Amino acid sequence: MTPGPAPAAEAGAVDWAALREAARDAMSHAYVPYSGYPVGAAALVDDGRTVSGCNVENASYGLSLCAECGLVSQLQASGGGRLTHFTCVDGNGDVLMPCGRCRQLLYEFGGPAMLLDTEAGVLPLSEMLPLAFGPQKLGPGKPGPEGFGPERPGPEKLG
Numbered sequence: 001m002t003p004g005p006a007p008a009a010e011a012g013a014v015d016w017a018a019l020r021e022a023a024r025d026a027m028s029h030a031y032v033p034y035s036g037y038p039v040g041a042a043a044l045v046d047d048g049r050t051v052s053g054c055n056v057e058n059a060s061y062g063l064s065l066c067a068e069c070g071l072v073s074q075l076q077a078s079g080g081g082r083l084t085h086f087t088c089v090d091g092n093g094d095v096l097m098p099c100g101r102c103r104q105l106l107y108e109f110g111g112p113a114m115l116l117d118t119e120a121g122v123l124p125l126s127e128m129l130p131l132a133f134g135p136q137k138l139g140p141g142k143p144g145p146e147g148f149g150p151e152r153p154g155p156e157k158l159g
């Protein structure tokens with residue numbers, strides 16, 4: 001995790017090349033003895049942090065963790081917040097589309113407006129996960145763009 005504001009420029013222009021570089025760096029740490037297919041993901045958080053993750057496989061194949069799993073874990077462990085811009089790369093460092101399950105993971109923390117780096121350009125997540133199921137379906141007061149604040153679920157509300 002890197003503190004903000006880089007690579008998001010102060011003025012709002014986002015440095016996608018720097019974000020892809022962060023994803024490539026994460027990809028270089030992937031643990032992929034079974035598929036041999038490393039993946040790295042990186043995203044900007046609404047406070048300017050950059051979070052990233054790599055895939056981590058397991059001898060029990062189905063337990064393997066996608067790069068996006070590591071990314072959202074780092075997001076939450078480093079203070080939470082909302083994902084605003086996301087990219088994912090394969091072992092060649094080329095843009096990779098997140099798998100379906102990971103689009104749902106990203107939706108939880110970025111919502112429909114999160115911008116995604118795709119083979120067809122930068123698109124909102126709403127175009128990559130249309131008609132999504134999300135926190136809003138579970139009623140008012142659930143996490144979302146307006147839901148982060150005093151009502152945000154935290155340790156004080158557990159147990």
Ligand SMILES: O=c1ccn([C@H]2C[C@H](O)[C@@H](CO)O2)c(=O)[nH]1
Pocket residue numbers: 032035037038039054055056057064065066067068097098099102
């Ligand atoms: O969005 C994706 C898609 C695939 N993988 C990983 C899972 C597995 O380790 C490898 C091959 O499927 O790629 C990710 O990390 N993210």
